[in-house]
Each structure stands twice: as C-alpha cells, then as structure tokens.
Amino acid sequence: MIGADLALALLVNRTAAAYSARPPAYITYRERTSVTVPSLGRSQEIDRSVAVRNADNYAIMHDLPNGATRIGEAFPIIPYFDPFSSFSFSYYANLKAISITLKRGTPIVFPIPAPDPNADLVLPYISFLDPAYAPDSTNDALHLLIAPTPLDTGMYPSEVRVDPRTGLPQHIVLSDSRSDMRIGLTYRSIDGYWVVVRGVFSATEHALGFSFSVRAVTRYDKFTFPSTAPDPALMGTPRPIATP
Numbered sequence: 001m002i003g004a005d006l007a008l009a010l011l012v013n014r015t016a017a018a019y020s021a022r023p024p025a026y027i028t029y030r031e032r033t034s035v036t037v038p039s040l041g042r043s044q045e046i047d048r049s050v051a052v053r054n055a056d057n058y059a060i061m062h063d064l065p066n067g068a069t070r071i072g073e074a075f076p077i078i079p080y081f082d083p084f085s086s087f088s089f090s091y092y093a094n095l096k097a098i099s100i101t102l103k104r105g106t107p108i109v110f111p112i113p114a115p116d117p118n119a120d121l122v123l124p125y126i127s128f129l130d131p132a133y134a135p136d137s138t139n140d141a142l143h144l145l146i147a148p149t150p151l152d153t154g155m156y157p158s159e160v161r162v163d164p165r166t167g168l169p170q171h172i173v174l175s176d177s178r179s180d181m182r183i184g185l186t187y188r189s190i191d192g193y194w195v196v197v198r199g200v201f202s203a204t205e206h207a208l209g210f211s212f213s214v215r216a217v218t219r220y221d222k223f224t225f226p227s228t229a230p231d232p233a234l235m236g237t238p239r240p241i242a243t244p
Helices: 004-021
Strands: 026-037 042-053 058-063 069-072 088-093 098-103 129-133 143-148 155-162 169-176 182-190 193-207 210-224
Touching: 004 129, 004 143, 004 155, 004 193
Parallel strands: none
Antiparallel strands: 026 042, 026 210, 042 058, 058 069, 088 098, 129 143, 143 155, 155 169, 169 182, 182 193, 193 210
C-alpha cells in the first residue's frame, strides 16, 4: 500500500474533483432529525421537507406533516458538502433545540509531487494532519485514522472510510481539536451526486451552571435534483432575509 499521507492527499483531491465537477443547481429532500439530551431525559423530533438552492445554501423548509414554513440555511446542514474543504462551522444547543451554521469553503487540492529521477521516493507531507491506516484497511477498501498535529486548531477529519465502488468517502468523522464535538457523515452517490444520507452530531453543552451531552441524528432521503427552481422563492438573487 502507498503511504497514508499520499493516500489521504489523493483522496482529498479526488473528492474535490467530484464535488466540483457537476454541482446540482437545486436539491429537494426530506430530513428527519432526532435531538436528544440523555442525561436530562429530553428529546425533540424535527421532520422537514427541504428545497435548497445549492449555490448559496438558501432553503425553503416545511415542517412535516403540516407545520410552519421556514426560510434560511438548510437545517441541519446542506447534504451537498465537501468535508475536506475550507469550511467554517458553529453551533448552539440548549435543552429544546440545536442550531447549526455551516459556511462551505473552497475545495482543497494538494499538489502531488512529480517523480524525480534523482530521488528514490517523493511523497507529499500534510503538516496539519497525521494519517495512518486502520488495521482493517485494504487497497480496495481504504480506512484511515487521522490525528491532528499542533498546527491544527479546529475541526479535522479524524476517520475516513472509502467506498470501493466510487473511490469517494463513504463515512467521515469530523472532530474538534478544542472540544469533544464530533460529526459523523455517511455519504452515498444518488443520481450521480455525492450527498450526505445520514449525519450524527454530538457535543457537550454548558448552560445554567451545569453540563449535558447533546446528540442529534439526521437522516436524509427522497432526493431530487431539479435543474429549475422547485419553489418560486428560490429564484433570483440576492437572498431574502431568513426567518427563524
């Protein structure tokens, strides 16, 4: 097997190419989110149908079965998302709800060094990540475990499993080097688009003088990828002002 640094760099580049090659104009889907605070015995179910303009993550969301209509950033995150990109992420959680803000960034592409006839071996080196192969990793089913270096002070991909059919990530765990926050994302290729079909968020929240763990599980299904706006409110720019 090639070195883990090179395997990760090639995977990041392959993912960036797939993500950028044919982005959808619009996405519609159903999302079902379960938010739980086990230590307090609290839970909340959030089911919505969502239509989102992919370019700027502007969404029309209908609470199911017959609830309110909301506009703004797709909740909890837009399913068309490159987790290796230079994104920013923030969240707020309390005893009743969870609010997540995701700003997608530019896909990252690592320069792969060309063969050098004067060197026995030339490899890329990622200064802010320290990847290694998991014990069950194979050439056909890549499984990487990744630790941050002292240069990484934010969120990083701590585990990656690759789909042997597509060569793209099948499951990614994003960890925060500053806290116990974790985000697990499961991907699948649907109609040629690489999208999130399940997300798991967990973190410890501090409020009212005590701490509690929050966990949110979201399942995405019933995807379509229309080329024209599925809702008139998604047409044109600039974005309307969001409503809670």
